Amino acid sequence: xxxxxxxxxxYLERSMALEAALILFDWDMATLAPEKGxxxxxxxxxxxxxxxxxxxxxxxxxxxxxxxxxxxxxNEVEAAVVRELWERIERLEGIPSExxxxxxxxxxxxxxxxxxxxxxxxxQLFAPVLEKIIGFExxxxxxxxxxxxxxxxxxxxxxxxxxxxxxxxxxxxxLKKELMPVVKxxxxxxxxxxxxxxxxxxxxxxxKKVARFIAEYVGFDxxxxxxxxxxxxxxxxxxxxxxxxxxxxxKHNLEGALFSVIHEAGHGIYELGIRNDLTQTPVGxxxxxxxxxxxxxxxxxMIGRSEAFWKPIYKQLVEAFPSQLTNVSLHQxxxxxxxxxxxxxxxxxxxxxxxxxxxxxxEMEKLIMEEDVDIAKLPEIWNDxxxxxxxxxxxxxxxxxxQDVHWSxxxxxxxxxxxxxxxxxxxxxxxxxKEISINKELEAGNLKVIKAYLGNHIHQYGKLKPARQLLxxxxxxxxxxxxxxxxxxxxxxxxxxx
Amino acid sequence: xxxxxxxxxxYLERSMALEAALILFDWDMATLAPEKGxxxxxxxxxxxxxxxxxxxxxxxxxxxxxxxxxxxxxNEVEAAVVRELWERIERLEGIPSExxxxxxxxxxxxxxxxxxxxxxxxxQLFAPVLEKIIGFExxxxxxxxxxxxxxxxxxxxxxxxxxxxxxxxxxxxxLKKELMPVVKxxxxxxxxxxxxxxxxxxxxxxxKKVARFIAEYVGFDxxxxxxxxxxxxxxxxxxxxxxxxxxxxxKHNLEGALFSVIHEAGHGIYELGIRNDLTQTPVGxxxxxxxxxxxxxxxxxMIGRSEAFWKPIYKQLVEAFPSQLTNVSLHQxxxxxxxxxxxxxxxxxxxxxxxxxxxxxxEMEKLIMEEDVDIAKLPEIWNDxxxxxxxxxxxxxxxxxxQDVHWSxxxxxxxxxxxxxxxxxxxxxxxxxKEISINKELEAGNLKVIKAYLGNHIHQYGKLKPARQLLxxxxxxxxxxxxxxxxxxxxxxxxxxx
Numbered sequence: 001x002x003x004x005x006x007x008x009x010x011y012l013e014r015s016m017a018l019e020a021a022l023i024l025f026d027w028d029m030a031t032l033a034p035e036k037g038x039x040x041x042x043x044x045x046x047x048x049x050x051x052x053x054x055x056x057x058x059x060x061x062x063x064x065x066x067x068x069x070x071x072x073x074x075n076e077v078e079a080a081v082v083r084e085l086w087e088r089i090e091r092l093e094g095i096p097s098e099x100x101x102x103x104x105x106x107x108x109x110x111x112x113x114x115x116x117x118x119x120x121x122x123x124q125l126f127a128p129v130l131e132k133i134i135g136f137e138x139x140x141x142x143x144x145x146x147x148x149x150x151x152x153x154x155x156x157x158x159x160x161x162x163x164x165x166x167x168x169x170x171x172x173x174x175l176k177k178e179l180m181p182v183v184k185x186x187x188x189x190x191x192x193x194x195x196x197x198x199x200x201x202x203x204x205x206x207x208k209k210v211a212r213f214i215a216e217y218v219g220f221d222x223x224x225x226x227x228x229x230x231x232x233x234x235x236x237x238x239x240x241x242x243x244x245x246x247x248x249x250x251k252h253n254l255e256g257a258l259f260s261v262i263h264e265a266g267h268g269i270y271e272l273g274i275r276n277d278l279t280q281t282p283v284g285x286x287x288x289x290x291x292x293x294x295x296x297x298x299x300x301x302m303i304g305r306s307e308a309f310w311k312p313i314y315k316q317l318v319e320a321f322p323s324q325l326t327n328v329s330l331h332q333x334x335x336x337x338x339x340x341x342x343x344x345x346x347x348x349x350x351x352x353x354x355x356x357x358x359x360x361x362x363e364m365e366k367l368i369m370e371e372d373v374d375i376a377k378l379p380e381i382w383n384d385x386x387x388x389x390x391x392x393x394x395x396x397x398x399x400x401x402x403q404d405v406h407w408s409x410x411x412x413x414x415x416x417x418x419x420x421x422x423x424x425x426x427x428x429x430x431x432x433x434k435e436i437s438i439n440k441e442l443e444a445g446n447l448k449v450i451k452a453y454l455g456n457h458i459h460q461y462g463k464l465k466p467a468r469q470l471l472x473x474x475x476x477x478x479x480x481x482x483x484x485x486x487x488x489x490x491x492x493x494x495x496x497x498x
Numbered sequence: 499x500x501x502x503x504x505x506x507x508x509y510l511e512r513s514m515a516l517e518a519a520l521i522l523f524d525w526d527m528a529t530l531a532p533e534k535g536x537x538x539x540x541x542x543x544x545x546x547x548x549x550x551x552x553x554x555x556x557x558x559x560x561x562x563x564x565x566x567x568x569x570x571x572x573n574e575v576e577a578a579v580v581r582e583l584w585e586r587i588e589r590l591e592g593i594p595s596e597x598x599x600x601x602x603x604x605x606x607x608x609x610x611x612x613x614x615x616x617x618x619x620x621x622q623l624f625a626p627v628l629e630k631i632i633g634f635e636x637x638x639x640x641x642x643x644x645x646x647x648x649x650x651x652x653x654x655x656x657x658x659x660x661x662x663x664x665x666x667x668x669x670x671x672x673l674k675k676e677l678m679p680v681v682k683x684x685x686x687x688x689x690x691x692x693x694x695x696x697x698x699x700x701x702x703x704x705x706k707k708v709a710r711f712i713a714e715y716v717g718f719d720x721x722x723x724x725x726x727x728x729x730x731x732x733x734x735x736x737x738x739x740x741x742x743x744x745x746x747x748x749k750h751n752l753e754g755a756l757f758s759v760i761h762e763a764g765h766g767i768y769e770l771g772i773r774n775d776l777t778q779t780p781v782g783x784x785x786x787x788x789x790x791x792x793x794x795x796x797x798x799x800m801i802g803r804s805e806a807f808w809k810p811i812y813k814q815l816v817e818a819f820p821s822q823l824t825n826v827s828l829h830q831x832x833x834x835x836x837x838x839x840x841x842x843x844x845x846x847x848x849x850x851x852x853x854x855x856x857x858x859x860x861e862m863e864k865l866i867m868e869e870d871v872d873i874a875k876l877p878e879i880w881n882d883x884x885x886x887x888x889x890x891x892x893x894x895x896x897x898x899x900x901q902d903v904h905w906s907x908x909x910x911x912x913x914x915x916x917x918x919x920x921x922x923x924x925x926x927x928x929x930x931x932k933e934i935s936i937n938k939e940l941e942a943g944n945l946k947v948i949k950a951y952l953g954n955h956i957h958q959y960g961k962l963k964p965a966r967q968l969l970x971x972x973x974x975x976x977x978x979x980x981x982x983x984x985x986x987x988x989x990x991x992x993x994x995x996x
């Protein structure tokens with residue numbers, strides 16, 4: 001091992017352990033922790049974040065990484081670790097440690113404030129915190145800014161390196177142009193698809209059993225995983241042998257828990273598939289947010305909402321909910337879970353209109369970061385954009401601007417990766433199809449073949465390669481959103497028998 | 499604030515946050531974490547423990563504390579913090595940091611090994627780990643040892659300062675002499691008490707609802723608390739607004755979950771009652787293990803197993819389990835939950851024979867720590883002692899020496915505090931009775947009055963005063979085990995109508 005690299009070891013270990021502690025606190029607060037404890041626990045999280053920050057930006061580490069980033073005698077893992085550390089240092093280096101700590105404490109508390117504001121449908125409650133968070137994000141991005149960069153590109157880069165405003169403007173314009181007509185056409189024929197039976201009453205305990213079954217069926221390993229409940233479904237992990245997913249059960253919504261579990265299981269399978277020599281290192285997690293979303297969306301939408309997927313197991317679903325599903329054919333069920341209904345809530349959106357929800361957020365984030373828009377006006381702007389793209393206007397902020405947790409956690413620049421993820425997934429499907437007849441495998445219940453393919457081409461590598469390179473190597477070509485557009489057009493042609 | 503004391507602040511904050519992270523990892527591993535993740539998570543826990551250790555024994559801290567321990571201008575909280583830190587330093591100072599870390603990692607893994615050994619009823623599986631743990635305990639105690647001290651006293655001191663072998667030998671001898679005859683007399687009349695109905699089939703989901711109700715009824719605040727499940731019931735806390743208790747449900751055992759919940763709620767109420775200016779400091783938790791157990795046992799046994807306690811709520815219990823309890827009178831129920839049955843399992847022991855379980859462990863720990871007994875022979879010695887004190891011999895190690903988690907976590911010296919706790923509780927009851935007619939309050943469902951009394955006299959202080967002083971100030975006299983002996987004699991006279 002390179003001698004300089006060896007000197008990094010204690011810092012890497014400390015970072016890993018502190019990061020794991022922070023992840024565990026996050027998990028705990030979202031799934032279980034008592035409400036009134038949040039403030040005092042927030043203080044502790046602030047201190048640990050501060051330790052993490054200090055450890056990452058420690059002078060010795062920074063100097064070692066600066067020397068190592070051009071070293072020639074590192075193995076591939078070491079080189080990737082150094083690259084990753086250098087990116088983190090670039091992001092954190094300029095931030096004064098008190099500001100970092102203050103911001104961490106703010107974010108820990110902001111989650112609770114956001115929850116309360118959403119419950120009370122009171123944007124005013126959230127606005128002052130949001131304003132502070134935006135202030136921190138801008139300030140921190142400015143510390144990192146280089147000539148010619150704009151603030152929002154810096155934020156976007158955190159989640160999807162190399163997919164800045166230039167690429168995204170083109171991407172979203174193309175989606176708008178090609179998919180808007182499809183949406184209109186589909187809506188005009190919406191009497192062809194009935195999904196009312198998905199809103200009957202579904203016993204929660206039975207839903208929980210089905211959720212566990214389905215997670216296991218797609219390949220989520222419960223010996224190394226946990227499925228719990230939280231307000232907003234998410235996936236987190238301590239390492240490749242401890243991966244946790246959550247969902248949220250509603251009595252009159254079978255689709256919600258069912259498909260969010262497949263979605264989060266997709267994320268989970270990714271983290272469980274990362275190589276043993278990468279886990280517990282800085283490159284031991286998913287390559288990027290977009291690549292991560294490509295996996296969850298691959299499982300949820302491309303596989304999970306297909307007729308081939310349900311063919312071997314639909315009978316079991318009907319057995320779990322006989323009174324609700326006995327008279328529903330497999331084909332009707334698959335049509336129903338693909339029904340297009342322009343709505344207000346992103347996480348309840350169908351696959352076709354989903355990207356328009358992202359466009360709203362993308363455009364708002366550009367305004368927030370680049371135009372100094374008035375925080376008080378955000379709800380109205382939000383509502384205007386929903387009216388423009390989705391044809392409906394939120395009646396309250398709870399189902400408008402307050403619906404997502406992201407901004408309360410400072411995750412600006414994150415949303416576009418959801419849309420990119422869908423596009424990556426379609427590109428990966430296209431490549432995979434050359435080797436594997438995916439629908440045939442699904443019909444035979446061979447989910448293992450699919451997990452193995454994704455494991456080989458994507459999961460195992462973690463952050464070993466930059467995300468863009470990983471995608472190119474896995475698919476043999478550059479990012480190409482046409483596969484996504486074609487996939488959606490074909491799919492809805494079939495579903496709606498157009 | 500004293501200027502030197504002020505310099506301690508960053509170290510105190512870091513210790514608090516690292517300790518909270520370790521507590522959360524412990525909680526998570528015991529309640530939820532996936533089995534296969536334990537090893538890798540253990541590595542992280544090792545690193546954090548090591549950080550905690552380094553922070554506690556940091557040269558600057560040690561020097562500050564040495565200067566501060568004789569300072570005259572500290573307020574009562576600061577003085578208590580310095581006293582507590584000095585005790586920790588004395589315990590840790592001599593231990594080389596690599597050894598501390600090695601031991602922490604060993605303990606994190608040992609829990610899993612112990613669980614497997616117990617499941618497989620295979621002491622051989624656990625013995626090598628146990629031997630290593632004992633080795634560490636002895637070595638670490640030796641680092642701390644002063645002239646004339648023996649190793650076991652050093653370990654006992656950790657949990658109950660000032661209650662060493664000298665005091666405990668007298669205490670246990672007296673219990674043996676006075677209670678052995680009571681046990682015999684009671685057993686001879688065991689046909690007078692039937693508890694077979696407690697072993698009928700009790701639906702787990704209903705037990706969970708009852709458990710939550712009863713925890714709330716005794717005063718455990720679910721806005722600041724959590725009730726979960728684990729193999730072995732326990733209480734833990736991050737601060738006075740996040741306190742967590744667990745229990746373990748068995749279909750054919752109503753008593754188990756019911757009274758373990760009252761027990762852990764007793765611990766929980768203690769931690770929830772600690773003053774706001776003490777929580778999140780080194781003196782922001784229970785005064786000692788014995789005082790802690792006094793509170794849990796006060797709630798579980800002295801209150802929870804009394805007729806007065808059940809009078810207002812027994813009807814609700816019968817409603818929850820009508821087929822099992824409709825024909826059982828309140829008096830029969832209370833008799834049943836106090837039935838004396840010398841058994842093999844400590845945590846299932848009745849209140850009267852419980853102290854004999856502790857005696858076995860106390861005497862074995864003395865042998866282990868002072869006599870270099872052969873680890874391979876421990877199961878036999880254990881079994882011999884059970885035969886001597888409880889009149890029954892374990893048929894396997896799972897229900898013998900492998901039943902408790904404590905030794906796998908290095909908690910030698912901990913067990914006696916359970917018995918001391920019961921004795922403290924009886925002494926506190928005696929004092930409380932002078933001000934409050936406890937049974938009358940229980941009959942009226944006024945649990946608040948009792949919580950308030952304990953809060954005022956015990957809970958609020960945390961570790962502000964040494965435990966022995968706290969007990970003396972709360973009860974107006976020195977430790978006196980006679981109250982405990984009298985209490986047990988009277989109680990069983992009544993229960994068994996002797």
